[in-house]
Amino acid sequence: MNEFRTNIGGRIARDKPLQFSFNGQSYIGYEGDTLASALLANGVHFVARSYKYHRPRGIMSSGNEEASALVNVTRGKGRDDANTRATNLHLYEGLNAQSQHCWPSLDWDIGEVTRLAGPVFAAGFYYKTFMWPKSFWEKIYEPIIRKSAGLGSAPTLPDPDTYTARYAHCDILVVGAGPAGIVAALNASKDGVRVILCDEKDEFGGDLLSTPKVIIGGLDAWDWLEKSIAVLKSRPNVTLLPRTTGFGYYEQNMLGLAERLTDHLADLPVGMPRERLHKVRAKKVILATGAIERPLVFPGNDRPGIMLASAARTYLNRYGVKVGQRVLAVTSHDAAYQSAFDLAEAGCEVPAIIDVRAHIDQALLDLAKALNIEVLSAHTIVKTSGHKRVKSVHVASIEGKANTRVIPCDALLMSGGFTPSVHLFSQSRGKLKWDEKIGAAVPDVYVQNCISVGAANGEFSLHDVLNHTAPDQNVLEIDVQNDCPLGSGQNISQLPLAQKAKKHGGAFVDFQHDVVAKDIGLAVREGFHSIEHIKRYTTTGMATDQGKTSNINGVNIAADALNRPVADMGLTTFRPPYTPTTFGTLAGHSRGKFFDITRKSPTDDWASDYGAVFEPVGLWRRASYFPRANETKHQAIARECKATRASIGISDASTLGKIEVVGPDAAEFLNRFYTNPMLKLPVGRCRYVLALKEDGFIYDDGVIARLSETRFHVTTTTGGAARVFANMQDYLQTEWPELKVWLTSISEQWAVIALNGPNVRNLIAPFVKDIDLDKDNFPHMSIREGTIFDIPTRLFRVSFTGELGYEVNIPAANALEVWKRLMEAGEQYDITPYGVEALHYMRAEKGYIIVGKDSDGTQTPEDMGMEWAIGKKKPDFIGKRSLTRPDMLLPDRPQFVGLMAHDPQVVLEEGAQIVGEQKGQTFPKMIGHITSSYMSAPLGHSIAFGMVAGGLGRIGDDVFIPMPDMTHRVKIVDPVFYDPEGKRLND
Amino acid sequence: MLLIDCPYCEQERAEIEFTCSGEAHMQKPQNADDAQWEKFLFLRANTKGVHYERWYHVHGCGRYFNAARDTISDKFLLTYKAGLPKPELPNE
Numbered sequence A: 001m002n003e004f005r006t007n008i009g010g011r012i013a014r015d016k017p018l019q020f021s022f023n024g025q026s027y028i029g030y031e032g033d034t035l036a037s038a039l040l041a042n043g044v045h046f047v048a049r050s051y052k053y054h055r056p057r058g059i060m061s062s063g064n065e066e067a068s069a070l071v072n073v074t075r076g077k078g079r080d081d082a083n084t085r086a087t088n089l090h091l092y093e094g095l096n097a098q099s100q101h102c103w104p105s106l107d108w109d110i111g112e113v114t115r116l117a118g119p120v121f122a123a124g125f126y127y128k129t130f131m132w133p134k135s136f137w138e139k140i141y142e143p144i145i146r147k148s149a150g151l152g153s154a155p156t157l158p159d160p161d162t163y164t165a166r167y168a169h170c171d172i173l174v175v176g177a178g179p180a181g182i183v184a185a186l187n188a189s190k191d192g193v194r195v196i197l198c199d200e201k202d203e204f205g206g207d208l209l210s211t212p213k214v215i216i217g218g219l220d221a222w223d224w225l226e227k228s229i230a231v232l233k234s235r236p237n238v239t240l241l242p243r244t245t246g247f248g249y250y251e252q253n254m255l256g257l258a259e260r261l262t263d264h265l266a267d268l269p270v271g272m273p274r275e276r277l278h279k280v281r282a283k284k285v286i287l288a289t290g291a292i293e294r295p296l297v298f299p300g301n302d303r304p305g306i307m308l309a310s311a312a313r314t315y316l317n318r319y320g321v322k323v324g325q326r327v328l329a330v331t332s333h334d335a336a337y338q339s340a341f342d343l344a345e346a347g348c349e350v351p352a353i354i355d356v357r358a359h360i361d362q363a364l365l366d367l368a369k370a371l372n373i374e375v376l377s378a379h380t381i382v383k384t385s386g387h388k389r390v391k392s393v394h395v396a397s398i399e400g401k402a403n404t405r406v407i408p409c410d411a412l413l414m415s416g417g418f419t420p421s422v423h424l425f426s427q428s429r430g431k432l433k434w435d436e437k438i439g440a441a442v443p444d445v446y447v448q449n450c451i452s453v454g455a456a457n458g459e460f461s462l463h464d465v466l467n468h469t470a471p472d473q474n475v476l477e478i479d480v481q482n483d484c485p486l487g488s489g490q491n492i493s494q495l496p497l498a499q500k501a502k503k504h505g506g507a508f509v510d511f512q513h514d515v516v517a518k519d520i521g522l523a524v525r526e527g528f529h530s531i532e533h534i535k536r537y538t539t540t541g542m543a544t545d546q547g548k549t550s551n552i553n554g555v556n557i558a559a560d561a562l563n564r565p566v567a568d569m570g571l572t573t574f575r576p577p578y579t580p581t582t583f584g585t586l587a588g589h590s591r592g593k594f595f596d597i598t599r600k601s602p603t604d605d606w607a608s609d610y611g612a613v614f615e616p617v618g619l620w621r622r623a624s625y626f627p628r629a630n631e632t633k634h635q636a637i638a639r640e641c642k643a644t645r646a647s648i649g650i651s652d653a654s655t656l657g658k659i660e661v662v663g664p665d666a667a668e669f670l671n672r673f674y675t676n677p678m679l680k681l682p683v684g685r686c687r688y689v690l691a692l693k694e695d696g697f698i699y700d701d702g703v704i705a706r707l708s709e710t711r712f713h714v715t716t717t718t719g720g721a722a723r724v725f726a727n728m729q730d731y732l733q734t735e736w737p738e739l740k741v742w743l744t745s746i747s748e749q750w751a752v753i754a755l756n757g758p759n760v761r762n763l764i765a766p767f768v769k770d771i772d773l774d775k776d777n778f779p780h781m782s783i784r785e786g787t788i789f790d791i792p793t794r795l796f797r798v799s800f801t802g803e804l805g806y807e808v809n810i811p812a813a814n815a816l817e818v819w820k821r822l823m824e825a826g827e828q829y830d831i832t833p834y835g836v837e838a839l840h841y842m843r844a845e846k847g848y849i850i851v852g853k854d855s856d857g858t859q860t861p862e863d864m865g866m867e868w869a870i871g872k873k874k875p876d877f878i879g880k881r882s883l884t885r886p887d888m889l890l891p892d893r894p895q896f897v898g899l900m901a902h903d904p905q906v907v908l909e910e911g912a913q914i915v916g917e918q919k920g921q922t923f924p925k926m927i928g929h930i931t932s933s934y935m936s937a938p939l940g941h942s943i944a945f946g947m948v949a950g951g952l953g954r955i956g957d958d959v960f961i962p963m964p965d966m967t968h969r970v971k972i973v974d975p976v977f978y979d980p981e982g983k984r985l986n987d
Numbered sequence B: 001m002l003l004i005d006c007p008y009c010e011q012e013r014a015e016i017e018f019t020c021s022g023e024a025h026m027q028k029p030q031n032a033d034d035a036q037w038e039k040f041l042f043l044r045a046n047t048k049g050v051h052y053e054r055w056y057h058v059h060g061c062g063r064y065f066n067a068a069r070d071t072i073s074d075k076f077l078l079t080y081k082a083g084l085p086k087p088e089l090p091n092e
């Protein structure tokens, strides 16, 4: 039997003992316990070390607001869960948890002993310590902070669990299954509409689970609960989701719910996902998210054994655990009395209740007297003692007349009243108003179809909650007896005299981030007056609990310091998630190879078998190069380039975007869309084109082939296919709806095999029918339709390498067959597959740009030296007007040039800065940067491209590339390095 | 995730089927001087409240249309076909 366990009562299964381990020591708990209740039953309060100061910390709550009792749970390889709230962790046989952020042990922690951290961590330390001298930050502050501050450690192994997700739709979603949520679900579901009721806890019932003496409609609270849940279960239109947290409220009534499926099980079922994300779209949302009790701020309020009053009552009534033998309470609110009474009735010694108020409800005083509890009204706590567990409190009258009295205890309850949990309401973008009566913000203006009910709406009377939750439902009056009304209280920032008593240690506001009251005072003195600024400067409410217990006290203290009404302070913004949500839940199945789509070209399998190394190009996977045995990447690329230029290279270019533009106005449409003149392009000819946005900057390029007067085959870059198509649709639909044009994406219908090299015509000639391959009849930049291997083809004569080139377009389904036959027939020419890398090298040798690599969305055609692509006589085209904006005409705009290092073996670094004459300056002016750089095997020297201010007028000049090892001298040259006359291309 | 009523499909569909294409009813000025052109290129209302904007039903019918959306609540007040004038808003 546990030392602190009651003999009877609670909802634990006393016939089902469970063995578990905490910090290596074995304990016994019961089915129905949480880790927190089981530890408390064993007399263990001290479970953690605090974030900054390594102070001993206990269990301060019984729910998700827990800021102190965070532990690491170990479930075998890859299953280490840091920062798990012991108060929410369902106990199971064999549970293994440890304290975190302490070394060498929880009990004897070096961080506390050396007090390394102390002076470093005052408010704003992040900002102050980021200041110069830089060496201080790197050598002193950062190592100390890294070593000292923190919570649990991130897991280092891949998560072995699976996670799943589903969409759900309902008429009414009820978040929170306390009395308000249950009665709301009962009322809402009786007419057959679809209702989902979720609650983050294992069991439905909320606070009713902690108040068994209440009588509802003549039934004991727990019987009423059982009956009500049975009714809900019996209705097919109701879905009940326990262990499911509503963590995010998004637009149009979509909520994210995280359901935990296995964390409470001793044995993990094989194949069962650990968590399930429900994306729920609800017609109406009912927020029954309850309220959170407020801690009080006083010196030494963080010692193990000090906890929220309602938590102590929950441990007693729900789990059968007494949180101490000699329990005191300190309060500014009636709520603490009920907890103190329950503990006294259960046999705990309760010597006193310390109440800051001078006037206390007589009924409470009478009840206290009957239980032999002394009520010290108008009193306060100035100090607490006890290192690893509270031992005594020092009590003084607020007037300060009598001497301080020391009262021994082993637990101290505190209550500053209740704060409605308005997190989801705020996420729904609803507006709050300050309610003086309860000293908290409550929902006021709703933006989405949603209501808040019960304590979440500031309604704390069970009778009113049960009867007014859904007034439109016309339910019968539910009678409530023995309710424990929370009553009223005084909204205070910190206990009186606390400021005078500051030498007695920290009065903690944010227990998880170790923020004390004086940090907030310091922030205000240093000029931070907005609550959002104070939050960030002090980090109050910025820990993983998002300030569930600290925000309201922080606001009160700031208001005091600023001498402003707290109602005027506002609240910091609540953002999803309501409680920490695993990445696994958010990612679901989208991980590993399912993280994103992989588009594969028709020859992907073949390339894979051939030993290709792949690289991603957008969503596509493309062969990067095809290394032979023992070849390095650069050796492979050099071989592929040389073989192509010497005979034949073959490459899969199917990823190119392709759009068929058809209709009587197709030529006019393309004439307006691209910079080039398109109206007079003869049938059978191709043109290299540039696409601009309205701002005049290049965003794509491609080749347009005219198949007939009214039919064009347009290619785009691989990455630009979707946006070019969307942009074409945009202009066709909204700017030029009068044009008769039809657009069809054909990227996936036509595969493309690019053949380059002097022997290509010889290779294909035997297999091509209905096309005259004669070089004068089928010149460079032409298209012909016919067949290859009896398969229909759109045969382009184009080149992206500078060699004689053809792009064989065939239906995608036939591409692999054509590829294999070309490989077979090409054997006699030493046909060589090449990948994207060799393609990039060869196009650079020839001076061809890659849009998005050599240009970055801020270049006009002129900047790229491509003025020739502009149809100057055209009345208009997209981007034309922008080309004469004053900024576009400046002479020192960055312009596209070739670069050659003086040392031909030096491959310059892509992205490196280019500077002009240095003349001993420390920071010479940057005049450009390198966009592409390669070692050209066919040329035998390195080549590069760059953008240089006024570069086109500086051909022949020397500029400099400062690199860590040395500064390289390079010459600005024409970007065409290979066959400038184009003899090979036109052969 | 938003639900968007495509005026061509006449169906409410999930946001993942759409892309937003910026402010609606931007008139491309003819014979613009530099100042007018700069305004057209770079200046947008950035409205807090009812915003008229263009949407593209890219994974649906492929049509561009206009919408009036409240940027505070993300509520779509209405959607309408491209080319139609700015409509009257319901209850305003």
Ligand SMILES: [Zn+2]
Pocket (backbone or CB within 6 Å): B006, B007, B008, B009, B010, B057, B060, B061, B062, B063
């Ligand atoms: Zn549509």
